[in-house]
Amino acid sequence: MSRLVVVSNRVAPIKAGKVAAGGLAVGVHDALRQAGGIWFGWSGDVSSTPQTNTEVVGNITYVTMGLTKQDYDQYYRGFSNATLWPIFHYRIDLARYNRQEYEGYRRVNAMLAEKLKPLLKPDDIIWIHDYHLIPFAEACRQIGIRNRIGFFLHIPFPPPEILTVIPPHNELLKTLCFYDLIGFQTETDRLAFQDYMTREVRGILETDGSLTAYGQNFRAGVYPIGVVPDEIQELAESYRVRPRPQRRTTDVARKKIISVDRLDYSKGLLERFRAYEAFLERYPEHRRAVEFIQIAPTSRSDVKTYQTIRQQLESLAGHINGWLSDLDWTPLHYLNKSHDRRALMGLFREAEIGFVTPLRDGMNLVAKEYVASQDPEDPGVLVLSRFAGAARELTSALIINPYDCIGMAEALDRAMRMSLTERKDRYEHMMRAIRAADLNAWRDNFLRDLRAFSSRPRAEVPSNPLFTV
Numbered sequence: 001m002s003r004l005v006v007v008s009n010r011v012a013p014i015k016a017g018k019v020a021a022g023g024l025a026v027g028v029h030d031a032l033r034q035a036g037g038i039w040f041g042w043s044g045d046v047s048s049t050p051q052t053n054t055e056v057v058g059n060i061t062y063v064t065m066g067l068t069k070q071d072y073d074q075y076y077r078g079f080s081n082a083t084l085w086p087i088f089h090y091r092i093d094l095a096r097y098n099r100q101e102y103e104g105y106r107r108v109n110a111m112l113a114e115k116l117k118p119l120l121k122p123d124d125i126i127w128i129h130d131y132h133l134i135p136f137a138e139a140c141r142q143i144g145i146r147n148r149i150g151f152f153l154h155i156p157f158p159p160p161e162i163l164t165v166i167p168p169h170n171e172l173l174k175t176l177c178f179y180d181l182i183g184f185q186t187e188t189d190r191l192a193f194q195d196y197m198t199r200e201v202r203g204i205l206e207t208d209g210s211l212t213a214y215g216q217n218f219r220a221g222v223y224p225i226g227v228v229p230d231e232i233q234e235l236a237e238s239y240r241v242r243p244r245p246q247r248r249t250t251d252v253a254r255k256k257i258i259s260v261d262r263l264d265y266s267k268g269l270l271e272r273f274r275a276y277e278a279f280l281e282r283y284p285e286h287r288r289a290v291e292f293i294q295i296a297p298t299s300r301s302d303v304k305t306y307q308t309i310r311q312q313l314e315s316l317a318g319h320i321n322g323w324l325s326d327l328d329w330t331p332l333h334y335l336n337k338s339h340d341r342r343a344l345m346g347l348f349r350e351a352e353i354g355f356v357t358p359l360r361d362g363m364n365l366v367a368k369e370y371v372a373s374q375d376p377e378d379p380g381v382l383v384l385s386r387f388a389g390a391a392r393e394l395t396s397a398l399i400i401n402p403y404d405c406i407g408m409a410e411a412l413d414r415a416m417r418m419s420l421t422e423r424k425d426r427y428e429h430m431m432r433a434i435r436a437a438d439l440n441a442w443r444d445n446f447l448r449d450l451r452a453f454s455s456r457p458r459a460e461v462p463s464n465p466l467f468t469v
């Protein structure tokens with residue numbers, strides 16, 4: 001069997017016990033642990049003399065490299081997270097474009113491809129992850145790498161009307177055509193991509209389902225990322241059996257609502273806080289009977305839009321607690337610290353309601369983790385945004401629209417009152433969906449299709465001196 005080489009901007013922490021907040025790191029790590037191979041990407045270090053580091057842990061060889069400050073600013077902070085991220089999450093209002101940043105993004109992709117080349121064997125399968133690395137395959141082809149290369153987009157793919165806001169959208173999307181297989185989280189994302197390729201650049205949808213555009217023939221498919229439900233169950237249970245601090249006899253048993261997200265404007269945190277406030281206003285009978293725990297580790301905190309949302313959240317959390325708290329009741333616990341997986345799964349199991357309300361999200365693994373952590377005999381209720389990729393599979397959650405504040409408040413009230421029978425019915429239905437599309441299925445289906453779509457002669461790739469290192 002050919003070796004798997006994974007390339008992603010973010011590589012999960014190599015040291016055991018360190019927290020990887022972010023679905024890509026969690027999902028890819030689990031997938032590589034099964035198959036073994038190389039994981040190649042950014043170390044997270046920024047310095048004037050970037051180092052390459054190789055470390056072997058079990059069956060995974062981690063090859064990570066630092067970035068210069070200029071590369072980091074242009075490639076990661078700039079084009080990836082201030083242009084692509086907001087636009088791919090339908091937030092044109094938060095996006096900006098800078099031509100130097102785009103050139104830096106292309107340059108870093110070319111540099112990474114050069115660094116990867118000497119590590120490759122001819123029959124390696126290369127699996128590239130996410131929006132930071134859209135031009136990676138083209139950069140590989142330009143330097144003569146002939147291996148099969150697949151790409152998985154973890155975030156949504158916007159409709160052409162939104163995508164074309166990116167000034168070099170044509171040039172950028174052309175580079176995607178150098179992959180053999182392109183994977184999306186949902187059918188909506190795949191269709192938006194197909195729409196762009198056929199309407200915008202007059203690509204052809206072939207009778208075998210493949211696409212031809214810019215002289216390249218490639219495939220696009222849907223591979224929803226999943227979790228490993230049994231492992232999550234075990235983590236959640238083992239957390240619960242740990243001794244708990246003695247409760248005071250006067251302590252009230254309160255229901256818990258839990259949310260866990262990177263602190264990102266795409267996650268709908270402001271709307272969620274406002275909905276919780278509306279819920280306590282409209283249903284005063286629930287006051288003191290509930291507490292909301294929001295875990296939101298800071299993310300990309302040197303990008304302006306992330307600093308703004310953080311300030312807004314601090315102010316709103318202070319406002320809610322200021323007007324509602326009592327000496328013996330804090331309605332909202334807002335924590336910026338990241339937590340390890342065991343603790344999170346334990347907290348999910350203890351919470352009666354999982355409140356997952358992104359404005360737009362590729363998948364949202366937290367939604368699946370919340371369900372998989374539950375006690376099957378007494379499961380909690382998932383309240384889930386229709387705009388999370390996970391809503392396509394978890395149709396038995398209480399589906400809400402995160403732009404509808406009162407609708408979310410009503411869903412919380414319904415979740416608080418839901419009977420055990422209904423909770424179990426919904427839980428069992430969701431668990432069937434989670435098991436049917438678990439993490440192994442995600443990895444196996446993608447790699448099966450990539451292997452099946454065998455290498456074939458490709459059109460010549462003219463090398464572009466601007467992006468050659």
Ligand SMILES: O=P(O)(O)OC[C@H]1O[C@H](O[C@H]2O[C@H](CO)[C@@H](O)[C@H](O)[C@H]2O)[C@H](O)[C@@H](O)[C@@H]1O
Pocket residue numbers: 010021022023024025027130131154155225262299300361362363364365
């Ligand atoms: O690497 P960072 O800039 O710190 O950000 C963390 C990751 O965030 C995004 O995760 C996405 O992938 C998840 C798993 O497929 C998916 O459930 C979620 O909806 C996405 O937002 C990002 O796509 C990753 O590249 C980042 O590493």
Ligand SMILES: O=c1ccn([C@@H]2O[C@H](COP(=O)(O)OP(=O)(O)O)[C@@H](O)[C@H]2O)c(=O)[nH]1
Pocket residue numbers: 019020021022023024026260261262295297337338339340341344363364365366367369
């Ligand atoms: O303090 C934290 C916060 C989050 N996570 C994990 O980070 C992932 C977040 O993935 P998701 O798909 O929900 O969103 P993303 O952050 O990738 O956009 C999930 O596996 C969480 O359990 C974690 O381990 N510790």
